[in-house]
Amino acid sequence: MQLVDNLKWRYATKKYDASKKVSEKDINYIKEAVQLTASSYGLQPFKVLEIKDPALKEALKPLSWNQSQITDASHLFVFCNKIKVTDEDVDGMMQLRAKTNNIPIEKISGYGEFVKEKMKEKSDVEMFHWTAKQAYMALSTALIACAELQIDATPMEGFDAEDYNIKLGLKEKGLNASALLAVGYRYADNIAQNNKKVRKPISSLFELLY
Known part of the structure; x- marks a missing residue:
């Protein structure tokens, strides 16, 4: 039940208190959680x-609606989605899978070809939105890891993505x-931390189908 308590917290x-920094140990824990996040086809x-x-x-603050979290938070992470998944990307993952599990690459080459075909079925727009969803899954995992460590975190969409793309190349x-x-x-003295969390009741979020 600890997870639910942390999510309520x-x-x-x-x-943010700009004078307080997150330890490298905790940052590395968050990074490892992101590394282990669920991902389609892996x-x-x-x-x-x-x-x-x-x-x-x-420099990024004006591109982020001048929100103080950008400069005052200990760390800022930018979650980026790949614009396109290539055959080389799939081959690289298959090679890593074979090495990690100590199996011949030939044993999983068929699966690799299957994934390549599924990627080719997607239009450029579909690909873009699909990879963005994968990035958001990783973002969600990072939020949960932060909650577990009792470290504050703010997911943010209030920024100009194109300006970020240009600034960061x-x-x-x-x-x-x-x-x-x-x-x-x-x-x-952030008053908002004392407010009760407002969420829809479980009864309206879930529907049982018979």
Whole structure:
């Protein structure tokens, strides 16, 4: 039941204490949780950028609706989706799978070809939205990991993705900025932390079909 208690504790922090920093041990734990997140076909078609440089965070703030979380949070993560999944991406994952499980690549080559065909079935728009969903799954895992550690985190869509893409040179890397995650510690006098969490009741979120 600890997970539910931690999720009740967390909230989208609006004001961070800039003097408090998250330890590298805890950051590495969050990174490992993201690494282990569920991903369709195991492809992980996303990359997470860790922004620590204060000057870069200041430069990104105007591109993020001037929200203070960008500069005041201990860490800023940019979750990026791959614009396109290539045959090389699939081959790389198959090779990693074979190496990790110590099996001949030939044993899973058929599955690799199947995944390649499924990727080719997607239009450019479908591919873009599919990889973005994968990035969001990783974002959700990061939020849960932060809650477990009692570290504050704010998922953010309030930013200009195209400006981020240009500033960080993402398009040249085949990436697109999907979402941001500010991580740190809440400011002590932030009144919002005492508000009760408002969520729809389970009875309206779930429907039992017979």
